[in-house]
Amino acid sequence: MSTAPPSPSSPGTSAASGPNGIPEFGVDLFSDEAVADPYPLYRRLRDLGPVVHLTAQRMYAVGRHDDVRAVLADDETFVSGQGVFFNDHMNGLMRGTILASDGAEHDRLRQIVAHRLTPRALREERASIEAKADALVTALLERDGVVDAVTEIAQAMPMSVVPDFLGMPEDCRHRLIEWAVAGLEVGGPPSERGAAAVPLTIELAEYLAALVAERRTVPGSLGHELLAAADRGDVPVQQCPALMIDYFGPSLETTISALGSAIALFARHPDQWELLRAAPELVGPAFNEVIRLETPLRSFSRVTARDTEIGGHRLPKGARVAVLFASANRDERRWDRPDEFDITRQNADHVALGHGVHGCAGQGLARLEVTSVLTRLARSVRRLEPAGEQRTVVHALVRGYASVPVRLHKD
Template sequence: MSHRDAPVLDLDLWSDEALHDPYPLWARMRETGPVVRLREPDFYALPRYAETRAALADWRTFSSARGVMLNDTLNRAQAGATLHTDPPEHVAQRTVVGRPLTPRALKRLEEPFRVAAEEVVERLVARGSFDAAAELAPHLPLSIVSHQVGLPEEGRERMLAWAAAAFDSAGPMNARARAALPVLEEAVAYSYDPGLPGRLLPGGWAEGVYRAAAAGEVPVEKCPALLIDYWGPALDTTIAAMTSAIWLFGRNPDQWRLVREDPALLPHAVNEVVRLETPTPYFSRVATRDVELGGTVVPAGARVLVMYGSANRDERKWPDPERMDVRRAPVDHVGFGHGEHACLGQRLARLEIKAVLAALARRVERFEIGEVRRLTNNMLRKIERLHVTVR
């Protein structure tokens, strides 16, 4: 079988317009081929499902050890962090960070999530209208999850700004990424403060990282970077997905009616939301050898753009992929990643989103969508204002 070079496209996936509505560009890339080379930045992009999932499943060929962000500055600065490692180092760090995120460990949070969701939903629904992005979606992540992490109160109010800056600075080094760097440096200084371990809440997840270091499971100098795994990706992506759920159900009242009639559809609904509106649509890998994907050779040393968001809308995988269908049960979507680097916090996110949707389903017949304003962020797909009226 002969191999072909990747077709080259001159597209800007990180313009304001593309960040707000990437779907036409993604569709063009999927139509162009299984591997597409972008001119600037110079990436080999994987817009289709099959190649994306294959790359994520093969960490030896598509390595994270040279960084998964889209610029060298961040990849050098975060070298050795959990996202930027391969096994066996990755397994050791993932085990420590993931200890409070196992199904057994999370079982005890189900009731607090339920109670908190019922409280906030009852209060907001009684008002009749609210900003779902600011008043509803952040409630569980900030009121319960941040407390479970166990960071001291001072600084916690900056977590969402830090998380957004971390995602912005992880994109190509454009003006948006450069502007985010000082905010990210503030977050790094917080995590690396030598006095922080003494201020951690006893029994919290953060303290558990330092306990693991004391037991020799990970080097103590790795602990500050591991803490970022909790406040960085865990909060903002869950908030983004929860907000998108309200937006999608407002636009698809028939699907909300199905969930209200059959709460057993809630897990499928969460998967469908993350498939349609993947909070983190991109990360990258580096090819360790010449490798063939879909008849195209990706050369050794190439940086590969893994397009989770585009893969989740691939017509070759999903029938009518643009349509929301809570009966679809897309359990093999890649919105939470796949393989060695599958999202550690996905069980936590699912619990939070399901708790809020369940509380809403008992009280709300439909959502009427008002003002919608999207965040303009290099690596995070999120609605920052979503005014809804509930009936």
């Protein structure tokens, strides 16, 4: 998918200087066409320089691997407390959540649930999650015909884990996926897609407000512990619905994206599936390679807390900077053959799960869900045969598939 470096006349790019001499990039990275196939655009953006000015959004952007990691690591200069989304309304609503906080406040909020997400705690969940993966794959293998890997695997697996983990009651579970999709779509720049998602996000907010008020979270769950923290005075009870959204959306939709992308990639690359079957210990690097190549959450933003520089270009205090995780993960300055799927790649420094203090808190759970399914499939399926068109989702922030039809060829 890589393209040649652009000439100064390439559409949507400019060698001319924007603010503070920073190159301008005129393509709207959030348009339907751009999100359907963003990677050639990311290449053009990286080739312009370490930081560019997005004229459509009137903000800056970093897309090279080293610069993205540097921005994410410097959480005192590039802050999250003014919101990480791409419109003022959502940034205002999410203030004071783990996602949109800094320093001691962020540490305090994250610590409330951190013990549920540590490697030690997740070891206790492993047997249950592996059993659910086994049951899911066993049921699929008992029937013949085509499987849609999105609805029947990528959605089914996290839906068997995440609602229980978060403590969501049964009466809402049939709505959770569409709520999660909408909750991230409204984080993009103002658009028709975002406007269409607003009613669903209102439904979600109203449901969670009632859930908190009525104390209906499932006992023993993360949500139940959040309410216990509110009862102790560790967090205001009125903040709990927003914090539950903070935990809920990314934990579900991004895991669905990763698992759907994994099946899609292995179906298109049978040599890599054979490698995994021959060496099951590659399942960890395979997970990293999937989310490097098809990064589930393509971008968040930060705001500069003081005047600073990126690659010699000055950025003023108060500048919003789009941090393009998906671009960094295909940066040819870091990766050889960046657009190729190679599960033997040394890829642990990808930024698909963030980096620094705001690294994804739920990454261990997502990794466990995806690798459990892949391990179980590799044990019993010799080939994942493409059985129809793989269709991607058009979404402001999430890269994923709407449909991945495959035929599972059993041993």
